[in-house]
Amino acid sequence: MKTTSGNFFEDYTLGQVIEHAVPRTVGAGERALYHALYPARFALTSADSFAASCGLGEEAPLDELIAFHTVFGKSVPDISLNAVANLGYADGRFHQPVRAGDTLRSVSEVIGLKQNSNGKSGVVWVRTTGLNQRDEIVLDYVRWVMVRKRDVDAPPPATVIPELPAAVAADTLVVPEGLDFTAYNTTLAGEPHRWGDYTIGEKIDHVDGVTIEEAEHMMATRLWQNTAKVHFDATNREDGKRLIYGGHVISMARALSFNGLANAVIIVAINGGAHANPCFAGKTVRAWSEVLDKAETTAPGVGAIRLRLVATSGPSSDFPLRAEDGKYRSDVLLDLDYWALMPT
Amino acid sequence: MKTTSGNFFEDYTLGQVIEHAVPRTVGAGERALYHALYPARFALTSADSFAASCGLGEEAPLDELIAFHTVFGKSVPDISLNAVANLGYADGRFHQPVRAGDTLRSVSEVIGLKQNSNGKSGVVWVRTTGLNQRDEIVLDYVRWVMVRKRDVDAPPPATVIPELPAAVAADTLVVPEGLDFTAYNTTLAGEPHRWGDYTIGEKIDHVDGVTIEEAEHMMATRLWQNTAKVHFDATNREDGKRLIYGGHVISMARALSFNGLANAVIIVAINGGAHANPCFAGKTVRAWSEVLDKAETTAPGVGAIRLRLVATSGPSSDFPLRAEDGKYRSDVLLDLDYWALMPT
Amino acid sequence: MKTTSGNFFEDYTLGQVIEHAVPRTVGAGERALYHALYPARFALTSADSFAASCGLGEEAPLDELIAFHTVFGKSVPDISLNAVANLGYADGRFHQPVRAGDTLRSVSEVIGLKQNSNGKSGVVWVRTTGLNQRDEIVLDYVRWVMVRKRDVDAPPPATVIPELPAAVAADTLVVPEGLDFTAYNTTLAGEPHRWGDYTIGEKIDHVDGVTIEEAEHMMATRLWQNTAKVHFDATNREDGKRLIYGGHVISMARALSFNGLANAVIIVAINGGAHANPCFAGKTVRAWSEVLDKAETTAPGVGAIRLRLVATSGPSSDFPLRAEDGKYRSDVLLDLDYWALMPT
Incomplete structure (x- = not known):
């Protein structure tokens, strides 16, 4: 079987680190499309001159949500392909602006697991980190999703619910x-x-x-x-x-x-x-x-x-x-x- | 009230200069989208080599209408948000090609005003000028729009109709x-x-x-x-x-x-x-x-x-x-x- | 008559070389749009870093199909505007990756002709070649199309069916x-x-x-x-x-x-x-x-x-x-x- 059908609840283990596939270089094209898809007008990401006047260098950074979506998208095949629901986000921090020409990749660590009482699914907490071509952290955030079990008879993991800041x-x-x-x-x-x-x-x-x-x-x-x-x-x-x-x-x-x-x-x-x-x-x-x-x-x-x-x-x-x-x-x-x- | 509902007829005065918001850097992404949105095939803006053979430098300029739409778009929140109708254009001149990496902004001057006989709206003439990051004029044009009055009892301005070339x-x-x-x-x-x-x-x-x-x-x-x-x-x-x-x-x-x-x-x-x-x-x-x-x-x-x-x-x-x-x-x-x- | 209605079957002659119009510079914008239009995730064309790790230089090449579609698109006005059907492709070879900033143009040679027995249309075989700004071949392929005759009484050409590899x-x-x-x-x-x-x-x-x-x-x-x-x-x-x-x-x-x-x-x-x-x-x-x-x-x-x-x-x-x-x-x-x- 060459194709993947994604991970199920019992495939995750606490502390597991998943390196997500397909790094992506973003740039002028993604910036233009972002403006075509959304009525985006924040000056700092619209104009090089405005970014420069704010001390951010010669070229405007890309919208922070371009970075977020790119990093999030990479995690989907491993984290949420079989998700019943995307339950929440927490503790998300942008560490540096993303620039045209940056190449982003994503890594997730499983930080919490809790099987549902119905035995058919469970909640998985992951911290996903986006890195650039210099292996610097661009952003990181926690999200938790409800994922189906492949085999309802698979034994439940120990319940670990991470402490997350409000x-x-x-x-x-x-x-x-x-x-x-x-x-x-x-x-x-x-x-x-x-x-x-x-x-x-x-x-x-x-x-x-x-x-x-x-x-x-x-x-x-x-x-x-x-x-x-x-x-x-x-x-x-x-x-x-x-x-x-x-x-x-x-x-x-x-x-x-x-x-x-x-x-x-x-x-x-x-x-x-x-x-x-x-x-x-x-x-x-x-x-x-x-x-x-x-x-x-x-x-x-x-x-x-x-x-x-x-x-x-x-x-x-x-x-x-x-x-x-x-x-x-x-x-x-x-x-x-x-x-x-x-x-x- | 943090949001704006745009200008009404009585907000305009003759000679008023409005610096429109959100400068915009345009480039390779806007060029590609223009080709995706319209069946654009003019060789001069399609191929660097063709532009170079016509003496326009190593890189093809962007389509003139990319410049027009960008400059026009910036004027909308101040000029035509409450427009009943966009009545006409005149005296529009392109002063230099726009290049990938140029940052455009717009300024409009009110050059004519005429309240309608019904007292509920009026016509505003503006000359809108697009400038690049070197404050050079990229294009300018006159347009006139019919704009509602906020307060029908506001006194009418002196009627000034600009002379415009055919x-x-x-x-x-x-x-x-x-x-x-x-x-x-x-x-x-x-x-x-x-x-x-x-x-x-x-x-x-x-x-x-x-x-x-x-x-x-x-x-x-x-x-x-x-x-x-x-x-x-x-x-x-x-x-x-x-x-x-x-x-x-x-x-x-x-x-x-x-x-x-x-x-x-x-x-x-x-x-x-x-x-x-x-x-x-x-x-x-x-x-x-x-x-x-x-x-x-x-x-x-x-x-x-x-x-x-x-x-x-x-x-x-x-x-x-x-x-x-x-x-x-x-x-x-x-x-x-x-x-x-x-x-x- | 300034507009063209395309070529008809009797307009093609064996050995005829047609230089197609409108060269095109492709780059970061086309790359981003390709990712927006298709669920494209091949790492080699997604990330500069991945391409570099495979010996392909600092910047990822564009998807090969961007090159194919661009070269093909240029041939449409001359080859398939009056095509009844696009019958097949053969012997297509990609000669080098296309890079952001490359300018592509297309040339086709008529390599086969066969009038249909109904006398109303015929099959035209062409070899289309895509070239870059250095006149290097980027790709070439054969395709054959069924094209209407303008004048059903036009004499049929000698039938030549090219030998093509399976x-x-x-x-x-x-x-x-x-x-x-x-x-x-x-x-x-x-x-x-x-x-x-x-x-x-x-x-x-x-x-x-x-x-x-x-x-x-x-x-x-x-x-x-x-x-x-x-x-x-x-x-x-x-x-x-x-x-x-x-x-x-x-x-x-x-x-x-x-x-x-x-x-x-x-x-x-x-x-x-x-x-x-x-x-x-x-x-x-x-x-x-x-x-x-x-x-x-x-x-x-x-x-x-x-x-x-x-x-x-x-x-x-x-x-x-x-x-x-x-x-x-x-x-x-x-x-x-x-x-x-x-x-x-």
Whole structure:
């Protein structure tokens, strides 16, 4: 049998290190496609001149989510091909900007295992690390997925549930080397609001909506070499629908958040995230944000802001999140918790 | 309120200069996407070797319409977010080719204002200028849009209607530095017809048609960071349709015009233009051209040709334009008037 | 008449050499789009670092099929605009990898002619050669097409049917200069199976399926500047369908074959191919392969494997090919015969 059908729950062992296949060089093409697929307008990743004025060198880095999706995509064949659900993210940290010409690869370590009480599946926690061609860490994050067992009679592993922080501690955020916002131009960036203008608890409706097409989410998902068949094969589900890669919703919502958060120009950490409901073509995605926390950094003119980013398939103006029973409302697609950097 | 809802008619004042946000570096990725989105085959922007043989340096410039759309897109949030209609273009001039790695930004000056007699809206004329990272002018053009008033009781401005030329004067066209068509290879360019083979009044049916998909026009429009919601949000109109960015039709028609005008390889001026009827996905776009004028230039082997480019959603072989009442026929999408350069 | 309606059968003469128009520079943008359009994961064209570890220089070459489609696309306006059918391929050989920044052009020589007995059409055989900016041959192949006559009364040419090899002889395959698989990393490449693990006659079901959208195949086909109207104009057929470019199915099937043939990393020859049935949007493409032959090469650690690649619009697990009458089954889209290189 030459083809693989992916790993099942009993294939994982605590401490196991999986080197994921197919390194990928990213560059000008991925940057352009990212702008074609999402309404991305953050100045720092749009213009070389703007990046240079912020101390980041001659050429703008690639959007942080290009790095995230590329690293994530490599892990799919080994981690989530047989996943019933992508349960959560935690402790995600961006260690350095990705540049055109960088080659990314991914490695995951199994850090937790827990068989479900039904004996048919279990939860696997992995820490996935993205590395560049110099073997430097580009980003790392924990995610946990529910995976089917191949053989329901396989013995359960010892239960180990990793301790994970509710959020990345502000003093451990990695500010890109050289970043300096003292000459930051808010006119060119698109909005006047600086770090000091945001208050904890403030909610922002990002107003705009984008109706998603099959061709777009498939092109995006392939671009990250994520080959999970649910995203591509319309014969895979009885209703003939293709499930949209959760990361497509993350990028769409993040791009929509420009309107109101144009100066939250760099994502530096992912504290947590839930794909609250599946997304399908034809849905119109909207987004709103809530300021969860703020912190200072030691870099000149640079503040950190912790944001909840919620994507919805219905109106965003009433800030939908949870129903009275505490569960996510059916129109909520994404609930993401992240840290970004802003000019002070 | 952190989000913007755009400018309304009473927000504009004569002489006002608006520096548009989010500069953009364009390059190899945008070039490839342009070829994927449009049937673009003009040799000068397709092949480095062809550009070099015409004196334009080692690397082919980007299609002039990539520059136009990028500069236009930046102006949308400030100029046309609340536009009822994009009424026209005039006096557009391309000042130098855009190269991979160039970073473009846009500035607009309000040069005319006229409140409509109904008191609910008005016409705003702006001259928009695109600049590169060396603050050199890449292109400039005038456009005018009808914009709603936020407050119908706001006092009207003094009416100022700018004087605009019917066409850019031939002796003010900017021929790219170094351009030399004396070694121009018509075999490689795709057609034998040179400047001298075209006669004023001649009409050319470009024969081919392209049926447009939602995913394509949205990707194109996002690529230029044009975020006007009518192009993306299917819930925005009662009929669930997304209005296609007029520039998408311009690029589609221009690319189709290769068949018959393969040697009109560079656009150097936009004399005028009207988006005669809205375009929606599912329409099949065809195009025809009429030779409006011809002029010599001082560059070696280079002639100028003034063309009317008409896009239609029906057959193009009968050269549709206006109905008996003088209005555009309902199948006419675009009526564009431009100058291009050809080998003599 | 400025536009062309393409060549008809009586326009071809034996020995005629046609220099096709519009050279094209390919690079980082085409590479990224190829990954967005197809689930392409072969490590050698995905990562600079992997290519370097195989002796191919600092930058990964472009996928061989990017070269093939680009060279093929240039020939369409002269060879297949009036083709009734694309009948076959033979004797195709890749002579060197294509690199970002290379400019490709195409030349075809008419090597065979045979009028059909009905007198209304005929078969034209051409050898098409792709050349780069240094006039070096990048690839060449024979294809034959059935072309309509413009004038049924035009006299038939002398019948000449070229002798074509059933397959490219293994000892004439061109191994890219410097290729060395002795340090080949199967973990990074995605599968452990090496040349010695495959046996002649072995069949591999590639498992995955991709449902095709109109926007995707049109973007792909335009990217190769293939402008045959059947692919773009929904008004061209009575059923309103757009025929998908056969090369789109080739690339889709080849990318799907990664699952089971991840180490068949370079295509070096195309022995033959048939587009067994037309493909339309909405179909879900699957693929299976059969090992037809194996051969050694003189390059270190490099073996050659001859593969049949079959694309189907139905299930692939039963290896569909021909019906009892010897004709292709109606669910078979493609039957391609090629040589690839693998680590031994």
